[in-house]
Amino acid sequence: MVxxxxxxxxxSITVSRTLLTPELVTPATRRMVEKAIKQCGYIPNRVAGxxxxxxxxxxxxxxPTISNSLFADTVQGITDLLEAHGYHVFLGTSNYDIxxxxxxxxxxxxxxxxxxxxxGISHSPTTKKxxxxxxxxxxxxxxxxxxxxxxxxxxxxxxxxxKMTLFLASRGYRKIGFLGGVTENNDRTxxxxxxxxxxxxxxxxxxxxxxxxxxxxxxxMGGTAIAxxxxxxxxxxAVFAASxxxxxxxxxxxxxxxxxxxxxxAIAGMDDxxxxxxxxxxxxxxxxxxxxxxxxxxxxxxxxLRGQASSKRIVDLGFEIVERxxx
Amino acid sequence: MVxxxxxxxxxSITVSRTLLTPELVTPATRRMVEKAIKQCGYIPNRVAGxxxxxxxxxxxxxxPTISNSLFADTVQGITDLLEAHGYHVFLGTSNYDIxxxxxxxxxxxxxxxxxxxxxGISHSPTTKKxxxxxxxxxxxxxxxxxxxxxxxxxxxxxxxxxKMTLFLASRGYRKIGFLGGVTENNDRTxxxxxxxxxxxxxxxxxxxxxxxxxxxxxxxMGGTAIAxxxxxxxxxxAVFAASxxxxxxxxxxxxxxxxxxxxxxAIAGMDDxxxxxxxxxxxxxxxxxxxxxxxxxxxxxxxxLRGQASSKRIVDLGFEIVERxxx
DNA sequence: GCGCAAAATGTTAGCGCTATCATTTATGGG
DNA sequence: CCCATAAATGATAGCGCTAACATTTTGCGC
Numbered sequence: 001m002v003x004x005x006x007x008x009x010x011x012s013i014t015v016s017r018t019l020l021t022p023e024l025v026t027p028a029t030r031r032m033v034e035k036a037i038k039q040c041g042y043i044p045n046r047v048a049g050x051x052x053x054x055x056x057x058x059x060x061x062x063x064p065t066i067s068n069s070l071f072a073d074t075v076q077g078i079t080d081l082l083e084a085h086g087y088h089v090f091l092g093t094s095n096y097d098i099x100x101x102x103x104x105x106x107x108x109x110x111x112x113x114x115x116x117x118x119x120g121i122s123h124s125p126t127t128k129k130x131x132x133x134x135x136x137x138x139x140x141x142x143x144x145x146x147x148x149x150x151x152x153x154x155x156x157x158x159x160x161x162x163k164m165t166l167f168l169a170s171r172g173y174r175k176i177g178f179l180g181g182v183t184e185n186n187d188r189t190x191x192x193x194x195x196x197x198x199x200x201x202x203x204x205x206x207x208x209x210x211x212x213x214x215x216x217x218x219x220x221m222g223g224t225a226i227a228x229x230x231x232x233x234x235x236x237x238a239v240f241a242a243s244x245x246x247x248x249x250x251x252x253x254x255x256x257x258x259x260x261x262x263x264x265x266a267i268a269g270m271d272d273x274x275x276x277x278x279x280x281x282x283x284x285x286x287x288x289x290x291x292x293x294x295x296x297x298x299x300x301x302x303x304x305l306r307g308q309a310s311s312k313r314i315v316d317l318g319f320e321i322v323e324r325x326x327x
Numbered sequence: 328m329v330x331x332x333x334x335x336x337x338x339s340i341t342v343s344r345t346l347l348t349p350e351l352v353t354p355a356t357r358r359m360v361e362k363a364i365k366q367c368g369y370i371p372n373r374v375a376g377x378x379x380x381x382x383x384x385x386x387x388x389x390x391p392t393i394s395n396s397l398f399a400d401t402v403q404g405i406t407d408l409l410e411a412h413g414y415h416v417f418l419g420t421s422n423y424d425i426x427x428x429x430x431x432x433x434x435x436x437x438x439x440x441x442x443x444x445x446x447g448i449s450h451s452p453t454t455k456k457x458x459x460x461x462x463x464x465x466x467x468x469x470x471x472x473x474x475x476x477x478x479x480x481x482x483x484x485x486x487x488x489x490k491m492t493l494f495l496a497s498r499g500y501r502k503i504g505f506l507g508g509v510t511e512n513n514d515r516t517x518x519x520x521x522x523x524x525x526x527x528x529x530x531x532x533x534x535x536x537x538x539x540x541x542x543x544x545x546x547x548m549g550g551t552a553i554a555x556x557x558x559x560x561x562x563x564x565a566v567f568a569a570s571x572x573x574x575x576x577x578x579x580x581x582x583x584x585x586x587x588x589x590x591x592x593a594i595a596g597m598d599d600x601x602x603x604x605x606x607x608x609x610x611x612x613x614x615x616x617x618x619x620x621x622x623x624x625x626x627x628x629x630x631x632l633r634g635q636a637s638s639k640r641i642v643d644l645g646f647e648i649v650e651r652x653x654x
Numbered sequence: 655g656c657g658c659a660a661a662a663t664g665t666t667a668g669c670g671c672t673a674t675c676a677t678t679t680a681t682g683g684g
Numbered sequence: 685c686c687c688a689t690a691a692a693t694g695a696t697a698g699c700g701c702t703a704a705c706a707t708t709t710t711g712c713g714c
Contacts, residue, residue, distance in 0.1 A: 001670065001671070002670090010693075010694090011693070011694050011695080012670090012671080012694095013671095013672075013673095013693075013694065013695085014692085014693060014694080016671070016672060017672095017692095017693085020672080024691085024692075024693095025692075025693085026691085026692065026693090029692080029693085041460060043433070043436055043437055043457075043461075044437055044670090044671085045378075045437065045439065045669090045670055045671070046437040046438050046439075046671090047374055047377045047378045047383065047438060047439050047669090047670080047671090048378050048669070048670035048671040048672085048699090049670080049671050049672070050374045050671090050699095051372075051374045051375050051378050051669090051670080051671070051672090051698095051699050051700065051701085052670075052671040052672040052673075052698080052699055053671080053672055053673080053699085054672095054673095054699070056374065058438075065399075066393040066396070066399045066402070067396045067399040067400070067403075068396065069393070069394045069395065069396060072392075072393045072394040073394070075393070076394075076420075079420075088434050088438075090417050090418075091417075091418045093403075093406075106370070107415050109370050110370055110371050110372065110373040111373050111374060111385075111415075112372065112373075112374050130370075133368060134370075218601065219601055219602050219605045220601070220604075220605060223605060249605060252605045252606060252607070253605075255582075255607050256607050274545065274546055274547070275546050275602075277547075278546045278547060278550060278576060278579045278580075279579060280579070280582050280583050328700065328701070329700090337663075337664090338663070338664050338665080339664095339700090339701080340663075340664065340665085340701095340702075341662085341663060341664080343701070343702060344662095344663085344702095347702080351661085351662075351663095352662075352663085353661085353662065353663090356662080356663085371700090371701085372699090372700055372701070373701090374699090374700080374701090375669090375699070375700035375701040375702085376700080376701050376702070377669095377701090378668095378669050378670065378671085378699090378700080378701070378702090379668080379669055379700075379701040379702040379703075380669085380701080380702055380703075381669070381702095381703095
């Protein structure tokens with residue numbers, strides 16, 4: 001930077017200002033400096049800048065996985081908004097493990113991220129403590145809680161599952177099974193299971209443990225799980241899967257076995273992944289504002305990073321049941 | 328850090344050493360310091376550390392997208408290896424746009440990443456210049472080139488497509504269409520198209536432009552594209568899709584329309600995405616060492632970051648044709 | 655207990671930038 | 685043309701850490 005300054009015949013602080021606050025520099029000077037920067041091939045050192053300014057212009061986002069494209073839209077939404085405001089988004093994946101999440105949070109805090117976005121509301125006590133002490137904006141997304149660390153932006157996974165179960169009942173299905181995720185450390189899938197059970201209770205249908213299967217989220221497991229479910233409870237007339245991945249795997253397994261969907265067994269999913277509408281039969285599911293969560297998270301962070309008190313600490317973005325052919 | 332040092336009754340450099348090179352500190356002192364760290368809730372400032380040490384213990388990885396789970400395994404492979412060696416992986420997505428890639432490269436260089444991993448071998452001239460001048464290890468992955476910026480680790484997309492086309496011919500198919508990606512800025516899909524054409528030439532089959540459709544990689548486009556292809560060239564007996572996403576979309580469309588696969592039309596894909604083996608019919612495809620690419624990239628980077636000259640600058644990890652039911 | 659090498663710890667300077675305040679230069683009204 | 689004010693630029697210090705070297709302590713053979 002000193003080289004650039006000399007070449008442009010100004011002091012280094014003017015170079016710094018040309019980069020950070022060009023409106024404070026006379027256009028003529030600015031052009032000189034910009035020319036010198038190009039000539040030197042100067043690449044600003046943001047590590048030094050972050051240290052001096054005590055801010056990194058960096059926001060960390062932690063999602064459980066990127067193997068499943070579920071969170072990709074949300075990350076895109078966050079990125080689109082924040083990059084437009086000069087922030088850089090760093091992505092980490094926790095593999096649905098709160099210990100891994102904790103170590104990511106530490107890593108990002110050590111690198112002085114200006115804000116942090118987590119997926120879900122289940123975190124280790126250490127994670128929560130670290131974030132409360134960090135004094136930076138924190139968003140928990142994809143689920144709601146009355147007592148967020150700082151902000152919660154998402155939708156009620158409980159209500160979504162409850163409504164879908166009630167919807168299945170309204171279509172005449174009574175023996176409704178549940179294909180759930182592994183609930184440990186996954187509050188979204190846990191709330192979805194709770195929603196399913198709550199709906200059954202409202203309907204006066206007894207919950208039966210062997211109508212429930214819990215399995216990791218991947219396509220083959222969806223197939224395995226529905227086969228297991230129907231062999232345990234052959235009289236089921238519908239299955240609600242806590243994730244489209246499982247629902248799709250289940251439909252494909254039914255196709256392979258020649259079981260007609262929905263006449264033998266109705267299948268509903270959740271998340272509205274793009275593949276669902278391509279299957280035969282097309283998948284009934286719950287649409288979630290995946291990209292919207294991202295943009296709203298971004299907007300709130302920008303507000304807070306500008307020092308404004310955020311308008312709302314808890315934002316419910318809702319969901320929508322999409323009835324297609326599989327129910 | 329000064330607080331920690333005082334509390335532990337040592338100098339700050341000892342605290343630093345306890346964190347960086349604990350083997351240089353007496354166990355007793357180490358325990359004191361660790362206790363003091365815990366007591367203070369001290370979080371090391373790696374921004375300052377990076378500035379002082381002139382290294383960030385950070386590796387940047389740029390992939391085209393995370394919406395398609397294709398690259399997720401590779402990223403996981405890189406991450407698994409590098410985290411084990413104390414490096415942190417930062418992920419960026421370029422959306423198949425070399426200008427976006429360029430700005431990501433700048434952003435990562437400004438943050439002084441210790442190494443950089445790019446997907447593919449097509450980059451803007453500025454990107455290449457920046458990276459050559461940066462003096463850090465650079466890997467281009469998922470494709471090969473005789474003249475990499477620094478290292479290339481992947482497989483020959485050309486050969487993979489050529490072999491698959493020849494394979495289709497060996498099964499008796501002669502009128503083979505091609506479902507390609509958008510070749511602009513995507514060297515992998517471009518090489519795959521070239522491989523398809525080279526195979527046709529070897530077979531003495533004339534390439535026909537209306538047996539080729541190029542489309543963005545998503546499931547619905549696979550369906551649209553195969554319908555378009557068969558309406559333009561109804562006599563096709565096979566289609567080779569440059570990506571499983573398209574092949575899967577195509578098979579689902581055939582299922583919807585009641586077109587039997589492979590008896591009416593055979594369909595082959597490439598990438599071996601997990602969904603392919605769940606479809607009816609199961610998808611014939613090319614298996615690619617997705618995770619393996621990641622680990623090999625990681626290994627080579629570690630070597631280089633330790634200052635060793637890398638064993639090889641170009642690594643061909645190969646591929647494998649997986650014949651299933653769709654051909 | 656002495657001397658010496660090795661191990662452990664400390665001192666100092668400086669990484670490259672920006673915040674803060676100081677200074678210089680332009681602007682414009684009387 | 686002067687002075688008050690604003691705009692533009694500069695000097696200086698310091699962000700929190702580690703590299704490099706300096707010093708002290710320990711261990712050990714004799």
